[in-house]
Amino acid sequence: MGSLYRASKHARSRLRQLSLLSSEPSKLRPLPAPEHPDHPCRRGSCSIAGPAVDLGGYPPERIRNFSIIAHVDHGKSTLADRLLELTGTIKKGHGQPQYLDKLQVERERGITVKAQTVTMFYRRIINSSDINNEEQSDYLLNLIDTPGHVDFSYEVSRSLAACQGALLVVDAAQGVQAQTVANFYLAFESNLTIIPVINKIDQPTADPDRVKAQLKSLFDIDPEDALLTSAKTGQGLEHVLPAVIERIPSPPGKCDSPLRMLLLDSYYDEYKGVICHVAVVDGTLRKGDKIASAATNQAYEALDVGIMHPELTPTGILFTGQVGYVVSGIRSTKEARVGDTLYHARSIVEPLPGFKAAKHMVFSGLYPADGSDFEALNHAIERLTCNDASVSVTKESSTALGMGFRCGFLGLLHMDVFHQRLEQEYGARIISTIPTVPYIFEYSDGSKVQVQNPATLASNPGKRVTACWEPSVIATIIIPSEYVGPVITLCSERRGEQLEYSFIDSQRAFMKYRLPLREIVVDFYNELKSITSGYASFDYEDADYQTSDLVKLDILLNGQPVDAMATIVHQLKAQRIGRELVDRLKKFIDRQMFEITIQAAIGSKVIARETISAMRKNVLAKCYGGDITRKKKLLEKQKEGKKRMKRVGSVDIPQEAFHELLKVS
Numbered sequence: 174m175g176s177l178y179r180a181s182k183h184a185r186s187r188l189r190q191l192s193l194l195s196s197e198p199s200k201l202r203p204l205p206a207p208e209h210p211d212h213p214c215r216r217g218s219c220s221i222a223g224p225a226v227d228l229g230g231y232p233p234e235r236i237r238n239f240s241i242i243a244h245v246d247h248g249k250s251t252l253a254d255r256l257l258e259l260t261g262t263i264k265k266g267h268g269q270p271q272y273l274d275k276l277q278v279e280r281e282r283g284i285t286v287k288a289q290t291v292t293m294f295y296r297r298i299i300n301s302s303d304i305n306n307e308e309q310s311d312y313l314l315n316l317i318d319t320p321g322h323v324d325f326s327y328e329v330s331r332s333l334a335a336c337q338g339a340l341l342v343v344d345a346a347q348g349v350q351a352q353t354v355a356n357f358y359l360a361f362e363s364n365l366t367i368i369p370v371i372n373k374i375d376q377p378t379a380d381p382d383r384v385k386a387q388l389k390s391l392f393d394i395d396p397e398d399a400l401l402t403s404a405k406t407g408q409g410l411e412h413v414l415p416a417v418i419e420r421i422p423s424p425p426g427k428c429d430s431p432l433r434m435l436l437l438d439s440y441y442d443e444y445k446g447v448i449c450h451v452a453v454v455d456g457t458l459r460k461g462d463k464i465a466s467a468a469t470n471q472a473y474e475a476l477d478v479g480i481m482h483p484e485l486t487p488t489g490i491l492f493t494g495q496v497g498y499v500v501s502g503i504r505s506t507k508e509a510r511v512g513d514t515l516y517h518a519r520s521i522v523e524p525l526p527g528f529k530a531a532k533h534m535v536f537s538g539l540y541p542a543d544g545s546d547f548e549a550l551n552h553a554i555e556r557l558t559c560n561d562a563s564v565s566v567t568k569e570s571s572t573a574l575g576m577g578f579r580c581g582f583l584g585l586l587h588m589d590v591f592h593q594r595l596e597q598e599y600g601a602r603i604i605s606t607i608p609t610v611p612y613i614f615e616y617s618d619g620s621k622v623q624v625q626n627p628a629t630l631a632s633n634p635g636k637r638v639t640a641c642w643e644p645s646v647i648a649t650i651i652i653p654s655e656y657v658g659p660v661i662t663l664c665s666e667r668r669g670e671q672l673e674y675s676f677i678d679s680q681r682a683f684m685k686y687r688l689p690l691r692e693i694v695v696d697f698y699n700e701l702k703s704i705t706s707g708y709a710s711f712d713y714e715d716a717d718y719q720t721s722d723l724v725k726l727d728i729l730l731n732g733q734p735v736d737a738m739a740t741i742v743h744q745l746k747a748q749r750i751g752r753e754l755v756d757r758l759k760k761f762i763d764r765q766m767f768e769i770t771i772q773a774a775i776g777s778k779v780i781a782r783e784t785i786s787a788m789r790k791n792v793l794a795k796c797y798g799g800d801i802t803r804k805k806k807l808l809e810k811q812k813e814g815k816k817r818m819k820r821v822g823s824v825d826i827p828q829e830a831f832h833e834l835l836k837v838s
């Protein structure tokens with residue numbers, strides 16, 4: 174518990190400040206919906222086209238920028254929905270739950286993968302018991318909903334850069350989970366004011382007192398500071414925005430300083446080009462202003478400026494402390510660099526600190542299923558990386574798959590989501606190769622290289638590998654106490670080293686392990702979930718490289734190595750993985766006109782072998798009788814299927830075979 178305890182000591186002084194904050198009785202009432210004539214957006218003086226919104230009435234002291242952070246499924250997006258309804262930003266019962274989860278992939282998987290910002294207007298009314306003495310003030314609140322899964326914590330840390338506070342949502346029944354811990358520290362290290370929200374109190378198994386005790390013991394959060402809510406029934410929600418206004422400081426920027434904006438995110442729009450989400454740190458941005466990028470020194474004109482309320486809403490202006498969007502004629506992803514500082518061209522400003530570069534944990538080759546689609550895939554990847562700057566892309570080629578790309582991802586789920594978005598949003602059909610982590614190899618000539626593609630590993634016999642290192646992670650695992658035994662077994666099977674083991678209360682154990690990254694990227698989380706009946710929570714942060722005993726495992730078809738199927742594995746696991754790869758391939762490669770041998774080999778030593786006997790797959794076998802059109806159709810279908818095959822030497826490999834190999838750990 175050492176590191177948690179140390180950090181919680183820091184937390185103590187900060188949280189003490191929080192408990193000093195007033196909780197004077199106040200009543201807050203949402204503003205009328207934007208379409209209402211009394212809404213401040215309608216009382217504005219802006220004369221721009223589109224919905225007029227006057228942001229002039231919101232100096233920094235009337236602005237709060239906050240994020241919602243939590244472990245997966247603790248209710249962030251649902252809470253965000255309720256706050257949007259409460260402020261009239263979206264209509265109640267708008268029929269689209271988790272409004273801010275806009276991507277198809279988010280809706281299908283029920284997870285947030287992109288942080289989303291939305292501006293809300295809120296009127297605070299104090300002392301409402303005496304209606305004549307009512308005091309009211311209007312606030313502009315920027316809410317950023319963030320993903321919960323560890324693979325997207327880069328999104329979280331970027332979002333936090335635009336905020337001064339965060340709602341830390343914890344499920345009242347599940348209590349603190351691994352990503353609650355990770356997200357708490359992300360927010361804490363960014364110096365944000367943290368408001369604990371114990372959500373789902375409507376559940377029969379909810380135990381808010383236990384969660385309060387956990388928050389106290391892990392983070393030294395005063396139980397009095399916790400808000401109790403049910404985003405489902407609406408219970409307790411009336412206290413959330415008052416707490417945001419009272420406890421979270423307003424943005425610190427200077428209105429009269431030269432403009433400095435932080436580029437938070439961007440995406441490509443067919444008509445407008447790149448749309449940049451920005452946080453105005455200092456100064457004012459007006460439509461028509463000439464702005465420049467600190468990263469590229471390119472200058473642009475601000476063609477359209479506005480807020481997300483909840484969709485793009487032109488305002489013509491953005492003042493200090495506000496979060497909004499700007500369209501500036503940037504057309505390529507290379508120009509819109511997340512973390513960049515935008516400023517008025519010709520003014521001299523100190524660039525903002527920006528963001529730490531994303532650290533790629535998993536690499537995989539991405540190839541068009543049909544080789545002639547390379548340019549289309551190139552275009553799709555370029556567009557998509559505009560909205561997901563954390564993916565690294567370099568071109569590569571493979572003898573088996575032709576021209577393609579080597580992409581770096583933040584984790585396996587991130588990789589999966591990227592593939593799905595390519596297919597759903599851009600209609601790309603792709604084949605991806607076995608994911609690998611970035612290993613480091615040292616050769617006999619003293620040179621060291623980072624190997625992101627196993628196929629490139631030392632094919633030169635004059636260059637012997639003399640040492641190798643693999644990346645490791647520090648994993649945090651929180652589980653009900655009865656599952657401790659199986660989890661310890663799993664972690665040691667995965668070559669883990671236990672660093673910490675303690676209890677956060679009478680029912681939950683907390684463990685820290687150092688594990689090789691390779692061991693957790695494929696299937697670790699699924700197995701952890703399955704041995705703990707779904708009760709385990711898991712998070713990790715990257716740690717150092719460790720020396721290791723690694724070998725390159727080749728797959729050969731009829732004696733010919735398939736570069737796209739090569740993988741790097743630990744010596745001790747090579748035999749089992751080789752066997753499994755060969756078995757899986759056998760199931761997915763159809764019998765052909767000749768015998769096919771499938772082999773797994775380390776160097777020249779074959780460690781596993783299977784044979785597929787010769788026979789042409791006769792699709793007409795069961796097609797008796799004389800219907801010629803049906804026979805033609807079947808042959809056509811077979812021909813179509815062949816197009817999706819990849820030919821290695823004389824062997825046709827179906828796409829599915831590549832997908833199957835991804836599952837071998």
Ligand SMILES: Nc1nc2c(ncn2[C@@H]2O[C@H](COP(=O)(O)OP(=O)(O)OP(=O)(O)O)[C@@H](O)[C@H]2O)c(=O)[nH]1
Pocket residue numbers: 243244245246247248249250251252271283284285286319320321322372373374375376402403404405406
């Ligand atoms: N009973 C109950 N269920 C809730 C409450 N809040 C959210 N849920 C449900 O919990 C599930 C997860 O809610 P989300 O809002 O998607 O959770 P999330 O934290 O945004 O999830 P990720 O985006 O995947 O991190 C959904 O089925 C919600 O309907 C609540 O207060 N009570």
